[in-house]
Amino acid sequence: MSESLQIKKTERGLELHYFPQGPLDWLVGQLVDQDTFIIGRIFYFHKDELGKEALESLSENPEEIELPLIFPFATKEESYYKILGRRLGIKQNVYFEESVDQSIRNFRAARQVSVFKQISNLSKEDIYIGGNATTSIPKAEFKRIIKAIPTDYELKKYISARISGILSNYLEYCEDAALSYQHGIQGT
Known part of the structure; x- marks a missing residue:
């Protein structure tokens, strides 16, 4: 199944826009069977985050649902976007300094590898990308981490x-x- 994911800035933070290609039967099945579902193999959402109207449309007539499906992804906290760890399937929260590019390639590397699961496996601290936090990973070093994942x-x-x-x-x-x-x- 081919899909398109985009991260968009809003006044409050970031949203994940999901443009599925093809039928949404798989999503309907996941929403019926479980409270949490995965998009793009690395993004985790609770069905309540989809919104009551979208949930009803999906269960009643998935062919007529308005696309993209929009999910809250990160909140703005000072100069960072805070992404709850559960959204990435990890325990630590992730903080992106607002000037860092928040594109999908910063989350999903070659071979559908979750960049932040790899970092999470090596550290128990919250993850800061860019900015002035004491444990922040500089932007250039973060790019090196992504390039270190084999193609x-x-x-x-x-x-x-x-x-x-x-x-x-x-x-x-x-x-x-x-x-x-x-x-x-x-x-x-």
Whole structure:
């Protein structure tokens, strides 16, 4: 299923705009079976956040619901946008300094990896991106974190390198995929 997600600024904070491509049957099923549902594999919302009118439309006639579906995503707190951790499936809250780009690619990296789940697995503190908070990750370093998540191509090269390392012990000719992988990650 293809979909489009956008984060939009409002006076109060940020909203997630969801433009599903295709039928909404999967969402109706999730709303009937559970209170929480996932959008884009990384954003978690409670069905009450969709609004009573939209919920009724979805359950009665999902083909006629107005798109995009709009969800509250972050609140404005001083110079930061505060995203509740539960919205990202993590325990820590996330704070984006208002000048930091709040695009989807800052949340979902290659291979549908949740950037903040990766950070959350390594730290128990609230996560600050940009700004002057004492534990803030500078914008440039945050971009480095996103780039550190391997692409499909890098992952395939890594798998080939590991397999060729084993096969080279048994086969007369085996491509040195480890060398190819090293050249690829070093950019040579």
